Each structure stands twice: as structure tokens, then as C-alpha cells.
Amino acid sequence: MKNNVFLMQGNEACIYGAIDAGMRFFAGYPITPSTELAEVSAQELPKVGGKFIQMEDEIASMAATIGASLAGLKSMTATSGPGFSLKQENLGFACMTEIPCVVVNVQRGGPSTGLPTAPAQGEVMQSRWGTHGDHPIIVISPSSVMEAYMFAVKAFNLSEKYRTPVVLLMDEVVAHMREKIEIPDKSSLEIINRKKPVVDKDKYLPYEDTEDLIPPMANFGEGYRFHVTGLTHDETGFPSTNPANASKQINRLLNKIEMHKEDIIEFDEYLTEDAEIILVSFGAVARSAKSAVKEARSQGKKVGLFRPMTIWPFPEERLKELGKKAKHFIVAEMNMGQLVLEVERIIKSDAVVHLLGKANGEIITPDEIMDKIKEVENIG
Amino acid sequence: MNKKVSTKVIVNKAWCKGCGICVAFCPTNVLEIKDGKVEIVNPEACTRCGLCELRCPDFAIYLGGEEDEK
């Protein structure tokens, strides 16, 4: 047997992926079901000269993660439900100041303390809009342990490339499930590092309005002596209340993601070409959905699966195309209807959108999806 | 060799907010507030102790420059 094949949990795989992507700092706080992310970081990071710190709370771990990134290390923090709520303020700071970092949120049953050990997908909207104000963000969601590894690499690459925080939105099933994973050869991984300034130190603009809308980033201690603030700032990084500047900055922030969304967005399709009913699911539920598609096909039903791997920005264009072809969309998600809102917005009246929502701490099963398919078929 | 480097008290009126701290604690009463800004009214008495500069919250008064002592 090859020595790069392991039986591993999603949480473990995520950290191995992160370290292979160059993560050298992790600040965490214990919370179920994400604790293993901190534990494996504490175990593995010092072995590669990296640093782990258990902070006093979730707020502090988000802050330390941003600070470490600003000082030059690829940094991550991880949490779950209540902790994700606590991180929102500083997550917004990272969006505003454009500091690359990765935040893993292993979703569990909510609201509040909810069902700490049970799976859910209730942070589809919080991961997009949890912090106040208009802001850009990238959210990606793995469906398997192998993807937990690969998406950790992808999350760091996207955050470094676009100078933005990236949320790795997992769920308890993917986080705690153990399955086979084949760790790729490190030389085969594409690793992206932040774009560095090339100008003289006294000419550096930390928030320069570049053509690709991504300002080069110097690290603290490299001699650039710039200022970073959560206040609305201009290209120099210093506060500005000028409305024309504020408008320019917020537009650049949002357009930075919009402009590059083709590079950012990733999705998966299974038998959608001739499908009359298309399932839309992500994370662990997408696996139930795929089983349901197989079962439905064996019964001669034209059912397919559309799986967004990038949740935000949502793969809008492709879904719109599918909306012109299929009659029905069933959005199966472990919440009471979040992603379905986005699907409805995109599909409009091109097809009928149905929700299969569940938030009782149990995963949606293939049988439940089959029942929903039958129900939708009866509508015609 | 007839030029000796020394220091004198200098006021930057543009930055002075007229709080009066330098005036109140000057040991030799060199300063006064006039029209809301500090003014050097008794330069001969200045001992160049620098307390005004240390305490000024606005960096509006300091010891600096060179004095020609030919």
C-alpha cells in the first residue's frame, strides 16, 4: 500500500491540507465539532516551525490570526456556530483591511448552543452576511475528507491571491467522518503567495487601486511602515471620510471578488444535461443527493445534481443556464431554507424551486430526497 | 570657532490649541497665552529646561535651532 493513503477525519485532513498550503499560524479556541482542527494544529505546526496558540476566546483567536497574517504568516482559525458569531466583528476587520486568512466554520445545530454534536448547514447566510456592512467574502464548502484537504489548500490560495478572508464552510458530517484520503505529492500542488509591492518603500500604497483591484501587500517589519485601520481609508491606508473616496473603496472591495469570480467559482454537476429535476446541495448533503440521483436514474427518472463548491460568490451563471432546461429544482439543505433563497433569486420563473429543509440534527437521507422527488413529479 | 550650538524655545502657533499647560508650569514665567495661543514674552528668563516641550500635548513648543553667539 502506498504510504500517502490514510484513513482520516475531515478536520484532520483540513489541517494537513492547510499546512501543505503553507499555513504557519493557527489561533484557536475549543468548540465542538471543530476542536480537532486546533488539536491537530497544536500537534503538527511546531514540527514545521509554525506556531499554534490557544487564545482566551473566539474573538481573540480571529484577531491573532489577522495579526499573524499581517506579520507575514499564512494563518487560520477554526470554530463552530457560537464561535463563528463571535468572530464576525474581526472577520469584518479582515474584509475591510484586506488581510488574507482562512476561517473554518464547522456547522452544527443552532441557533445558540443548539445541537453541539449534530450536523447542520445553518450558516449559509451568516458566512456571507454575518459581519456588518457591505463586504466581499469567499466561502467554499467541501463534501468529503479528500475535499477537506484540497479545499484547505484552495482556501489559502484564494485568500492570498485576492487579499481576502476565506471561509471554509464545513459541516459536522464532513468534519468527523473518517474516510480514505490520498495525500497528493506536494510538488503537484499549486501554492499561491500574496502579491508583494515592487515600488520604492516611500511610494508604497497599501490599498492601491490596481488594474486587477488587488493591492500588493507588504508585511509588517519589511520596511514599508504603513498604517492599517478598520476605518474607511484611502489608497494610502489612512482614514478618510470623503464620500467619493468611500464610494470608490467599497466598490473596489466588492468588485475585487466580482471581477475574478470565474477564477474563484467551482461547482460540480452530475447528470444534469437531460435532467428535468435538478437537486441543489452542498457539503455532506450533496452525497445523499448523489445517491438519490443514482436511485432515481435506476427508476428511469431524469434527475441530476448541481453542487456548488463555492457557495459565495454563488455559481449564478451556470445555475441560470440549467434553469432554462430543467423544470424543477429541489434544494436539499440542513437548515430551514437559506441556499434556496439564492436559487430562487437566480432561477426566477424559469423553473419551480422547492425546498427540502431539515434542521433536527440529522443529515438528509437519500430516501427523504427520493420522497421529495416523487412529490415534485406529481406536480408535473 | 565662534559659532556655538545652542537651543532656544520655539513656538508653532499653528499647532497650539491654547490649553495653557506650558504657561502654568514654566518655572520662570517665560510664556503667556495671548489670543488663544502661546507666546514667548520673557525669553531672557528661559533656562531651556524643556518642561514645556515635555508636557505640551500638541508638540507646539520645543527647544531647537541654533543660536549664533559671536
Add this chain to the structure above:
Amino acid sequence: MASNLVEKYYRMDKLPHIWCAGCTHGTSMNAVVRAIDKLGYNQDEVCIVSGIGCSSRATGYMDFNTLHTTHGRALAFATGIKMANPKLKVIVITGDGDATAIGGNHFIHACRRNIDITTIVFNNNIYGMTGGQYSPTTPTSSLGTTAPYGNIDPVFNICNVAAAAGATYVARGTAYHTQALINSIVKGLENKGFSVIEAVSDCPTYFGRRNKIGDAVEMMKRLKELSVNVKAAEKLPPEKLEGKIIIGEIKNETRPEYTDEYQNLIDRLKEEEK
């Protein structure tokens, strides 16, 4: 037009600063700069982090690597910076509300870890930026916009909190005793560990006026009159120290520093691998 010191260490195009007439935050900020100057630190290797409030505006003026963070969180950000690059001299400038109310948890845990960060708390006994609400250091019975009938809250003694939580260098100074404040900051920066210097400051606009203490000069005189050196205080009975500001070195000890300890851990693992 400014002194060589100011021209060297400040972003001249950002001055004059926004603080009110007679607010001594400028004095305390300059004490930090004088301490850095005295130690001859390279500006590129100094990182200054602040939170939110009047004190936090200091970072915008100071020509170093500067980070203006969220309310109360400066120490948590600074901890990440110091861990990532222990070579940086990391300084936190914070206020009484920022450090001991919303940031209280970060404050005590930074003390506990003894991470090599020097924190200067500009304590003006009030929330100034929002217009004069009482803070954890507003004296009991004082007035604030949220204490219109007098504050019933007991106060935090910032230095005692820091010393008890594990900071290894703790001192208190005032804007009046500027030279002593500078000396304390120098010692704090020299301490390999977590240092807290409380810089007692005046807010004539919100604290002084509402509490009828008088103008900037009157408030400054009060700092002089209320201050008792820590050595003198040791000989005085508690009733004589009521309402006094005890200034000087409160604590100075040596304890393993956090980033050193982490490096030892990395080295140990490397050794074991051999």
C-alpha cells in the same frame, strides 16, 4: 515646523492631531516616542497596535508599522503579530475602556502569558470618543453622561489587575510627571515579557468639565497634587491613600517569556526528530 524628534517619529502630514485642547494623550503619545528614541529602536522593527477610542488614534500619527484594530482587541491582534515575528518590538496603546472593559479578557490573558509586548494604557477615566460615559476607572460618585446621578460602580486599579494577572513589569505614571513616565516606558520596553504602563491622563472636555474640576491646567495641577510615589505610599496608612494616584514601579520581575517558550518547544521537537 516641529522638533527633530517629532519630525523623525511622526507622520508630519497627519499633524496636528485630533485630540481636544488640554487632552494629555498627546503628552503620553510623545512619552512613548521619547522612550523608543532613547532605546534607539529602528522604526521599521517597531509595531504599534491600538484599539478603539481616543487613545487608539495615536497609531495614525506615529511613523512605525501601525495597526488600528477593533474595540478592546488590540492585544489579541498584537499577540498574533508577536507570535508570527518575535523580532518585532510590539507596543500596544490602549485606553481605560478599551483595555479593561471590552478588552478586559484579552488584557488579563496577555498578562498571564507574559508575551513580550509593552502596553501603555492612556487612562483618562472616561469614554471620550463617544462623549463622556463612565468607564471601569471612573471614580465612584463621579459624573458621566451615563452616570447622571453619580457613578455607583467601584473602580478597577489597572496596575493591580495587571500585576495580579501576571504581567512582569507594571508601572504607573502621569502626564504631569512626564520624565518619570518616559523612564517607566523605557523599562517596560526593556523588560522581556509583558509590561503594563498606566499613563494617567486628563480629559478636560468630558471628565473635567462635567465633574467641575476645571480646565486643562487645573486638571494637570490635580495630577500633581494627587500623586504619591509608590515608596512614600508604602509608609502611609490606607485612609491617607484614598483617591490618590500611586506612581512609580509597581512590579518588576522575571518570568519565562511566551514566544521564547514556544521557540524552545519548536527546537525541542527538532532535536527529538534527529
